[in-house]
Each structure stands twice: as structure tokens, then as C-alpha cells.
Amino acid sequence: MEEVQVAVDGLERLGLTEYEARCFVALTRLPHGTAKEIGKVADIPRSRVYETMDRLRERGLVELQEGEPRTFQSVSINTAVRVLRKQYESYFETVEESLRQMEPVFKENQQAVWAINDHEQVTERILDLVADATDEILLIVFAETLLDEELLDALRSADDRGVAVHVGTDAEAVRDTFADAEIDARVFTSELIEWFDAGDATPRIGRLLMTDRGPVLMSALHDEDLPGVPNETAAWSDGIDHGLATFAESVLTYELRENAAEVGDSAVSD
Template sequence: MAEPQEAVDALMQFGLTEYEARCFVALTQLPHGTAKEIGQVADIPRSRVYETMDRLYDKGLVALHNAEPKEYQAISIDRALDKLRAEYDSYFETAEEALRDLEPTYKKAEQGVWAINTHDQVTSRVVDLLEDADGEIVLVVLDEDLLDETTLDALQAADERGVSLYVGTDSETVHDPLGDVGLADAVFTTDLVEWFTAMEGSPRIGRLLMVDRGPILASALHEEELPGVPNETAAWTDGVDHGFATFAERVLTYELQREVDVELQ
């Protein structure tokens, strides 16, 4: 059976204060209650119960009976959760609108090459770039651990919305998962891929990504610090406005034009 504190903690994640959550949880355990009764169950001072219940009433989470003394009753759990969910969703919508309004200004103001220091962060950036693609994706993958389920899902989604996919590898352990999700035709190999694969020592190239001939990401694999966890770092840029990105874009575009007959732009 769940403990009251679990419910209190969960409600606080929805934006209720600790006292609001404790009073609401206490009231759900009572058919109705006065400030004294609620305070006893919630274990908070009666003087704080009144102001807390007023806030819960304003949020529509409790009903008030103007008796003497005042009595309160929690609305049904289903209705309460619907209200909290709607309010929580509204916070997301407000945040999304505000962030999207700010994003173009941010991107124009912050040109450059950016460093990423962990494997999870690299994967997150790769997936973000794949999800933003609307024309073409070129992804060179040189290690099977770097083609995880999240990346595969993003590649599948891009394929389904009509994005041209080109995945460079000469590793069967990379090729096979792509075939399993219907993307075998996207695989290509070149002398460049074979040269990258043959490199020894650390660090070595992990993956290269180019999206819509613009955003570029290049990652390096270092010696593992934790068994089974890739030690990956990367650099990425939003556009080909400087040497690193221009070089990577020209090399990848040339290899595509030479090996898979993709038109040079």
C-alpha cells in the first residue's frame, strides 16, 4: 500500500507546495474535515491550514462548506488529476512557445563549434539533428555501440517522412541492425570509411553526421572508463560557416557523389 508521503512527493512534482500537497492528501483520507482535523492528519500547524486550504480552493481542488467552523472536502481523485494534468500541460505549452520564440535569436547569435563531453550528450545531439532533418542525412558509424535503439528510431522516423538516408559503414554489426529495421538500402561504404575503420589507437573516430548539408557532428571514441559504456566526445556546429564544418561537408559530399552518385551541391 502506498504511503501518504509518496502521494505528497508526487503532487509536489505537479507544482503543489509541500503544505498544499500534505493538506490535500490528508483530506483525501477524510470524508470532509475542519482545519483542526486536516492539520492533525497532515501534521502541520492549524494556523497554516487556513491559508493552504484557501489556495487549494482557488485551484479548484477542494470544496468549501461555509459552516462554523469551515469544513473542506477534496474533489474526486480523477477530477483532481485532470486539473493538475491540464495545468502541468499548460506549463509545457507556455515553456515551448517561449523557447521557440527565443530559439532563432539564440541560434543566430551563437555561431561556432560546440564541444560535447559524454556519450549520452552526443547521442542526444545526434538524435536532435536527425529529428530536425528534412532533406538528407549522412551518418558514418564506425562502432556498433554507437547505433543504439534511440538512434535507429530517429533514422526510421526520418526515412518515413521522406528524408534521404546514407549510412556509411563496413561493419556487419552496424549493417545488420539497419537491415532489421528496413534501412539496409541506406548503407554505403567508401575508401574513407575503410580508412577510418582501420585506424588504431585512442582516440579514434566514432561517428560523423551531416544533416541537410549544414549541421555537422564529429565524435571521437576514447579508452573506456566504465566497462560497456562508450567514452565518447564530440564537436558539432549548426552550419558550414567556418573551416571545420566546411571541410567535413566537402569530404562527405565528395564521397557520396563518388560512391553513391549523389549530386554535388
């Protein structure tokens, strides 16, 4: 059955071995079962069922009734999902803790410009930079398609923790979005933004981001169509000592300073 294979594949992705997944799925289709019955339904050797059941019991997914022969039953689906979710989340926590402990070792004082060739990865990097911001965010957006709900949520969270959010745009749709977004963002435009937006060359600028007068990201939109997502690439830097990053930081800081007066007048909310 297709549903059986889908369930088995999903359980394997969650960390179960093939035999564990097949035995557990077999048990969910039975009220209870002996090793012989489970092996028959799961299509695995009976000799492997007992050791597989032991591992599933250790995971909290199978219950045992002693007897001759021994009988097994699966826990409820709700319990199984809760157990697997907890185990899966613990893997993430372990990996995150390990990676964070290692990161300073090989990234200390590392400053360079990095290329990103995929829209989703560009967005993930922007979300990371916004999440790390402690003082100020300057985001210039040239297309409404580059301002999704996930990015708005990240800016809303930054605003909630006291980070100043400045948004430069010449797109009326972007201004309208921020007017309804419940974010205390200062929205402005400038001659430079209008000049960039008026160009018809390809690729064209998509998003510019600077956080805390340090990390910067510059993205480009390409005309080639991608299914359902913008065709966006980017370059970013975590420091301003690199020439390109220094130039971008200088331009964005100038934009922020020169439009400070207009920002107050154009604020979505004060």
C-alpha cells in the same frame, strides 16, 4: 511513512508548495477532513490550512463542502493525475513558446563549433539535427552501441517525411539493424570508413552526422567505462563557415558522392 514523503516530494517537483503537497497527501489518506483534521495529519499549523485549501481548490485538486466547520475532500487520484499532467504540459508549452520567440534574437547567424561531453547529450543533439533535417541525412556509425531505438525512431520519422537517409558503416551488426528497421536507408561502406574502423587508437571515432549539407557532428568514443552507457564526447556546428565544420562537410559530402553508385546496390530497401 516513506510513501508519504515520496508523494510529497513528487508533488513539489510538479509545482505544488510544500504545504499544498502535504495537505493534498493528507486528504488522500482521509475520506474527508476539516481544517483541524487535515492540519493534524499533514503536520502543519491549522491557521495555514484554509489558505492552502483555497489554492488547491483553484488547482482543481480539492472539493469543498460548506458547513460549520467546512469540510474538504480530495478529488480522485485519476482526476488529480490528469489535472497535474495538463498543468505540467502547459508549463512546457509556455516555456517552449517563449524560448522559440527569443531564439532568433541571440542565435541569428551564429556559427561556431560546440563541445559536448556526455553520451546522452550527444544523442539529444543528434536527435535534434535529425528532426530538423528536411532533405538529406548522412550518418556514419562505427559501433552498434551508438545506434539505439530512439535514434532509429528519429531516422524512421525522417524517412516517413521524405528525407533521404544514408548510413555509412563497416559494422555488420549495424547493417543487420537497419535491415530489420523498416527504414528506407541506403547503407554503404567505403575505404575511408574501413580505415577509420581499423584503427585501435583511443579515443576513436564514434559517429559522424551531416544533415542537409550543413550542420555536422563528430563524436569520439573513449575507453574509460561509464555505468551502462558509452563514454562518448562530440563537437558539432550549425554552419559550414567554420574551418573544422567546412572540413567535415567536405569529407562527408565526398563520401556520399563517391559511394553513390554503391549506395544503390547496398540499399536496405529501394
